[in-house]
Amino acid sequence: MQPTATVLVYSDDANTREQVRLAAGRKPAADAPTVEYVECATLPALLSALEEGGVDACVLDGETSPAGGMGVCRQIKDEIYECPPVLLLIGRPQDAWLATWSRAEAVVSHPLDPAAVASSLAGLLGQPRPGGALTGV
Secondary structure, X not given: OOOEEEEEEEOOOHHHHHHHHHHHOOOOXXXXXXXXXXXXXXXXXXXXXXXXXXXXXXXXXXXXXXXXXXXXHHHHHXXXXXXXXXXXXXXXXXXXXXXXXXXXXXXXXXXXXXXXXXXXXHHHHOXXXXXXXXXXX
8 A cells, every 4th residue: 555645735716725735746756645635715724734744755835825835834833733844835945944944845936836846745745855845946
C-alpha cells in the first residue's frame, strides 16, 4: 500500500484551489506519497481542519480575503503545535520577503507554474529540511 499525505488548500477562490490540485495532482513527484486534498475557503474551516490533525502540508493563498495566507501562516506557526509545513502562494515574486516573515517553508507566485507547485509541494512532503529556508521563489 502506498503512503498517503493530506494537503490542506486554503483560498477563498475555488479556481485557485482547483489550480493547486491540478498542478500538483495526486502524486506531485515520483517519490512523493499519494495526495488527498482538504479544501478550505475560510479561516475558521482551516483552523478546524488543523486542530483535527492529520494534515501533512498546507498550501495557503496569500491573496485570500479577508484573512490572507501570509498572516494566516504566521498565526498557525504560532498557534498550532507541530504545524505542518506551508507552501505560500504570493501575488508577485517581490512579495517573497513577506513569505519569510510569515515563516512559510516554500513560496510560489501567481500565476501558478504547475511544475513549481508540484516540486515545492513534493519537497514539503519529503524529509524535513533544516533551517526552514524558502524554496521555489
